[in-house]
Amino acid sequence: MLTKKQYDLLMFIHNRVQNDGVSPSFDEMKAALDLRSKSGIHRLITALEERGFIRRLAHRARAIEILRLPENVDGTGTRGGFRPSVIEGDLSRRPEPKDAISAMGGQTVNEDVDAQSVPLIGRIAAGIPIEALNTGAMQIGVPSMMMSSSGEHYALEVKGDSMIDAGIHEGDIVVVKRQASADNGDIIVALIEDHEATLKRLRRKGGAIALEAANPAYETRLYRSDQVKIQGKMVGLIRTY
Amino acid sequence: MLTKKQYDLLMFIHNRVQNDGVSPSFDEMKAALDLRSKSGIHRLITALEERGFIRRLAHRARAIEILRLPENVDGTGTRGGFRPSVIEGDLSRRPEPKDAISAMGGQTVNEDVDAQSVPLIGRIAAGIPIEALNTGAMQIGVPSMMMSSSGEHYALEVKGDSMIDAGIHEGDIVVVKRQASADNGDIIVALIEDHEATLKRLRRKGGAIALEAANPAYETRLYRSDQVKIQGKMVGLIRTY
DNA sequence: CAAAGAGTGAACACATATAGAACATGCGGA
């Protein structure tokens, strides 16, 4: 759990981000908490990072991102804090998925765990469509650090060994961020000719799209760009022994 | 997450894309932010790209794509262009994870996320002791399914490639359950002669203990059982791309 | 192909921001 100071600081940052879109500098936080030194802020920030409430880019100004909030986001404002527009009450989370981008991630937040739930929606393998086990889609907890704060994520269980040289084994669970485009070299979920989903590395060659397996036993296959729809980009992997 | 200037520029680009359908040139951005040089814009653009707000095509004019906006911006009605398409019609998402999970009747005590925190206490590699135990032990969220309900768990970052054939790469995080014994074939954290910690596969040979790497470049080493102390057994792996 | 348009990037000067050490204080639990 957080100390009061840590909580205050987290709320201050959150409010600032909500209102300005810009995270505060150490000096501004210092003023907000009524301190005379930025070092105190530094330690609080470090503590928040350790506890998984925020994430930072090292050595970048104002590069703070809020990953989650404590359970009781009630805004017992110490200072003249503004109410966040998105978060209300304690457990009532936002009902509108379309807001998922403007709010923090759109997944549930637990009181003390640096993780979020994503749906495990099926399996994926070379040559085999994603099975729809939509019914009762299982939820799986995924470390927040694995996901970007915005966007939608889902999980798939890996079948087959086509990506084994990338350290992706049968039975592993891959976490995917849903997006329609990706960069060269990304591992993506690709839907081929609207019926076959596969996990491969993306490589663009001129106007064509190459889908590379990470296993010499499988050949790279080339497609026209209209044959392939990118369903998302792999952002993480979870394996249980 | 962003500095004021970065935020201003992002908003300017966003508005221009919304209104004109074309992203502004550096000169136009220069004028908009009241600068006298495009170089400043160039650096801001680089910063925005680094932070994942925009994407660019190198050496292409006006080839800026907005990936996301800061959290305070209401994206309603503006997201049409880059809302990724869904995987398949009937696989579409389940926007209310909490309902899904409670509807499944899982015996979750933690009503929200199926995960727990474990401390990330250091790094491990062949031949190198586990570094620094306490200094700012960062907590990491780990799926509950990865851990047994009892027992103590911790996490280590992997250095080196000695287990690469087991799909364990440099930078991966391994989740370990603390225990003093393990079965043949388990991957364990072993402390050798009280000074060297290593991640290896356990193989007992008569009275001796063999520690096998999963990389042909490393040799299996044999120890007397009094030379090796088992620190725990690997139960999971987490990788972020 | 040449010119215009667009983007890159080094270098300099300041302004801001972050990192940490070192030491002091106050509070709650063993």
Add this chain to the structure above:
DNA sequence: TCCGCATGTTCTATATGTGTTCACTCTTTG
């Protein structure tokens, strides 16, 4: 009470952010 921990402070050291100028390179277009 003693100890550990979160917290406050002061100071010092670095690193990053910003605005500018200048010299190119790359693309697009007539």
